Amino acid sequence: MIKLSAYKWVPPMVQGLVRDLRVRRALEEAGLAYEVELIALGPQQASAEHRAWQPFGQVPAYEEDGHKLFESGAIVLHIAEKSAKLMPRELRDDVIQWLFASLNAIEVPFMFLMQNGLRRPHRRTVARQDTRVDRHTARPTHRGDEG
């Protein structure tokens, strides 16, 4: 059985944003059954037992038949490898490319923006990444758009 870690409770400002959600979504879309182990923020999160599963004391962490993984991107990729719906074989490189792009080129500036507020230079960075993604995905030659 697949097991995924998540928090028992998080403050309202991050509810709906915790990274176990991207793993849950991949599992749901792949149609894979899973159970959730709820971790309490604080001592349980910092415990040696939890750190053996997620070395930074964070969520999400994933376990499948004793095989343990952490880092949401690595977990989502592992799940995608099991599902032609999530990652058709002929689009594997595209999926990996966009997975890295979402974690580096998109998530990083957005996180910076969230942590530093809507000051003009950060807004510009995020708007620029957004425009570039729009332009790229609108291109008719994008491999994902070829019938």
Ligand SMILES: N[C@@H](CCC(=O)N[C@@H](CS)C(=O)NCC(=O)O)C(=O)O
């Ligand atoms: N790069 C990691 C980041 C994990 C992460 O930042 N998890 C947050 C929740 S979204 C967390 O556990 N924060 C609590 C903490 O760092 O103490 C991933 O994508 O899995």
